[in-house]
Amino acid sequence: MIETRDLSCTFSEGSFSQNRFTAVSPISAVFKNGGRYAIVGESGSGKTTLARMIAGLQKPDGGNVYFDNMPLYGRRYKARKEHFKRVQIIQQNSASALDPKMSVGKSIEEPLICFFGMDKARRKKRCEELLTLCNLPVSYYARLPSELSGGEQKRIAIARALAAEPECLIFDEATNGFDLPLRKKIVEEIIDLQKEVGFTLIFITHDMELAVVVADEILVMRSSKLVEQVTFSGDPSVFQQPYSKVLLEASGII
Numbered sequence: 001m002i003e004t005r006d007l008s009c010t011f012s013e014g015s016f017s018q019n020r021f022t023a024v025s026p027i028s029a030v031f032k033n034g035g036r037y038a039i040v041g042e043s044g045s046g047k048t049t050l051a052r053m054i055a056g057l058q059k060p061d062g063g064n065v066y067f068d069n070m071p072l073y074g075r076r077y078k079a080r081k082e083h084f085k086r087v088q089i090i091q092q093n094s095a096s097a098l099d100p101k102m103s104v105g106k107s108i109e110e111p112l113i114c115f116f117g118m119d120k121a122r123r124k125k126r127c128e129e130l131l132t133l134c135n136l137p138v139s140y141y142a143r144l145p146s147e148l149s150g151g152e153q154k155r156i157a158i159a160r161a162l163a164a165e166p167e168c169l170i171f172d173e174a175t176n177g178f179d180l181p182l183r184k185k186i187v188e189e190i191i192d193l194q195k196e197v198g199f200t201l202i203f204i205t206h207d208m209e210l211a212v213v214v215a216d217e218i219l220v221m222r223s224s225k226l227v228e229q230v231t232f233s234g235d236p237s238v239f240q241q242p243y244s245k246v247l248l249e250a251s252g253i254i
């Protein structure tokens with residue numbers, strides 16, 4: 001189980017400024033193993049920063065992230081390999097995170113070497129399994145990222161993340177530039193993968209329409225704050241806060 005307790009983050013307002021602004025105000029939330037969660041809110045509300053703190057990539061200013069009650073951050077925090085195995089994050093610019101000179105196969109094999117020390121033959125086999133799992137042909141093994149479409153690059157990023165066999169996968173939706181059918185297809189694929197593999201899914205989006213499809217637990221964020229966290233099973237009246245209703249209305253759900 002992942003828990004954030006009073007987790008907060010501020011950033012400097014500029015290189016020459018002493019002032020700081022709050023990207024995430026203290027947030028306490030629970031993410032149970034194998035659950036599907038969505039963090040939804042407008043651009044700049046702090047969703048990615050919250051996710052990056054959970055992923056061990058952004059040190060908080062206050063509070064902590066707990067994995068089965070063990071705190072992640074200490075006074076001399078250094079990002080640790082075990083944590084990256086536990087939580088994988090697919091960030092908005094996942095395609096550009098792929099090394100353009102590295103073949104798809106090599107990219108997916110990196111975590112297999114790093115986390116499992118697999119030999120060449122086992123790596124290749126596992127890599128082909130992951131490509132198939134992510135609806136890609138095994139013949140893509142030798143391709144370069146530049147030889148793939150945006151949607152295919154996203155699937156490679158997902159396959160690479162799953163290679164680590166994480167407990168939790170954070171998917172920063174960011175299908176900017178993708179048309180709606182492709183966004184929906186990738187979302188459907190993520191849900192299918194979650195059901196098949198069983199990781200905890202934290203799905204970040206500004207689109208309530210996607211959040212209600214993906215998640216059974218929805219966290220609504222606005223201006224760095226957690227507005228509410230609701231368990232959702234199809235009935236929009238569970239949302240109590242006016243801002244959540246604005247998002248539901250904007251998506252045509254109510």
Ligand SMILES: Nc1ncnc2c1ncn2[C@@H]1O[C@H](COP(=O)(O)OP(=O)(O)OP(=O)(O)O)[C@@H](O)[C@H]1O
Nearest residue numbers: 011012023041042043044045046047048049050206
């Ligand atoms: N490394 C950073 N340094 C300074 N400011 C940052 C940094 N990262 C994020 N911010 C700022 O923190 C605020 C929250 O950003 P964040 O990316 O978490 O929001 P978001 O809800 O994920 O937005 P989006 O949906 O547009 O990705 C924004 O005002 C952003 O400009």
